[in-house]
Amino acid sequence: MTLSFRADMDKDFELMDPAIIAAAAAQGMTVTGAIERATEFGMTLRALLGLEDAPLSEVAFTYVPNGPLVEPAQEASLPTQMRNLLRWYKDFIKNKAGKEYIYAEVREEHHFKLYSVQVHMSELFQLLNLRELDKSILSCYVLMKLGECKKRNIHDVGFIDPHIVNGYVLERYPQDVERDLYKFLKEQQLKSQILFPYHFGVLIMDSLNMDSKLWVGIRLMLQKVWKRFKDKITGEFKDELEFKRLVNVDTQPPGTNLCGYYVCEFIRRHTSERRPTNINLRRNDLRKKLSPETRFRPIQEELAGFLVRKVLHPK
Template identity: 35%
Template sequence: MSEPPSLKKPKKVPLPNMLVPSLKEKKEMSGSITLLLKHKGDKIKEATNVKVPVAVHDHFNRMARPLAPKPPISDFRRTTRKKRLKEFSKKEFEKDEANKNVQEFLEGAGLQSLSDVDNIAKSPLAAQFKLGYSLTTDEYRKVIGNCTQMRRVEEWYLQMAKEGKVMFPVFYRDEDFHHCDGIVWVPFKELFQLYNLKEVDLSLIQLWVLMGALECRTTHNKLGFLDPQIVNSTKIEGGEKSEKEVLDYLYTSFVKLQDMNTILLPYHFKPHWILLAIHLNDSKIVVMDGMRTPQAKFQSLVDTLDKALVKYKKRIQHAPCSNTFRVWCHPYCSRQDPGTSTCGFYVMKFMRVFMEDGNWNITDSEKLKLPTSKLLPHVCFSLAKQLCGFIVTHIISSNGAYNISRAPAGLMGLIEAGGPSDTLDSRSMTKDT
């Protein structure tokens, strides 16, 4: 068995190169400490009558004086310094901006340096519209080929293109847009945009509004629509005369649509589309926007709507109490990816939700159940199929509600002229009786 460890403290061994004090030095050190402890409470007498040298007096007197202010620089030096600083800061700012742009470009392209630019793969050019050629591209040819309505519209377009026509007319009545009868001219180029899921132009949005107006009248849905050709940023910001035209149209439409639960206004301000759901009874506007645009971008429209509301309130006895609209941007709607140009499809989708059920409370998010994600391509194609079905049934067909053969004699001059011009207005001044 091993012996237990010893309880004795080990002897301290001095470290190498360490001076060990002698016994005499230890006694002197102990005595000095004892003397200090004995006179601990005694007051130390201050030295008096000590002469301070004059140089020391002068030194501390100079230190106590405040610093003299720096003399101002001359106007010439100030001007040259300011100019030099401006040039320097501008050059540094431009240099930083250039470096930032280069860095963003490299990160977006997946490159390490600008020397790798030659290694970027060249993307094919986007297909362009050519009159007389197919509306479909190789990317969506298979999808469109399975849709009967879209094929019929394309076949009809090819036949019209052989006759040299670049657009087709659509007749509408006062009950659709709440102003005099007129014609919407739709370029075939816009059909190319629709077939390839690109930006949707004004004429196609007008066709979608006509489809919604006809459907709501058939189903007795209390949903009204406004003409985006009259109410848009170009008209509102185009001067006093054009703004008055918009104001008069809004006032007349409010009077005609006072029994409607909701009035839909697709509004365009370059380069974006939004949908405004107007509730006259409680003076409320609900904005449905895929890009969540700030209200300041379309504040001019809100101001014009407020003016129309004031005129409407003077005319109607049971008008709302408020003189201005309360604007609420709806958060529960599909969100559009930044940098894309499919806002027209989002407006069409929002309007379709109202057309299917326009009696629910739009502020009730649980009942609304709108997705907040982006619209997938198959959803956009379903909207395009519905619009093409409307074109085949109600525009191309001779018995269609919006076929040009139903236009009054006053509008036939536009058809014979071959399209709209600067001297011809697409809206007639006389209604068809």
């Protein structure tokens, strides 16, 4: 029996192993998807699914307050803006500032009222290591694109800020969500598109690719606010909002947590790359062939640069 034949047999046994099937299903993955993810992380399938202890070298790199944001071996490979963000962080912890947050200022020209977006240091770790993004980072991306649209004279695209309209606020302060949603619609009524990266409270998700029961609350709230908007604002508007599932839209693969990056990429394609030029068309085709690390590096660089220029050192 050759080694390659034995390896193929082992894979077949894994595909049929009830324990592996159950553990993968519990994490929302198929066995095939789990095998691919284990290969990506350089782990055994059983270690990935928690059926055996991972060797010390396979333990995931995690955030520790005042600890490193990236593994030392990865620092040299970071591009410019991510390296600048890391340099700031090293100076920050060296001076023992003791704060765990940075704040992005939101002005009335952005979202019609003054407030701050609180970004925890752990979110910088998530960003630099291509881990799942919190709503605070998505909100920063929206702020960045608002400024970019203004510079490029893009006036027909609007945004709803996921920092103040999200699942957590909807559940606890529905009146605030209703007021803010109405304000977003009223102030942006002439926009052709209003992009709304909705946040359920844990992860940014592709709502219409999910069970509709999971986002019924915001759907009902949108209809309520739309009725109020239609009754008060003069114009030709539909009686009710329609929710349509988009086709041929990139979504995160099963078993991954990169949905926030796909949301940023979608926003980028509707702002920075909105013109149907050959370069933009080729860029979009190329993305589908790239690894997540390569595909989303421009998003990481954009965000790191924005944080350094506009949040850490605002002029």
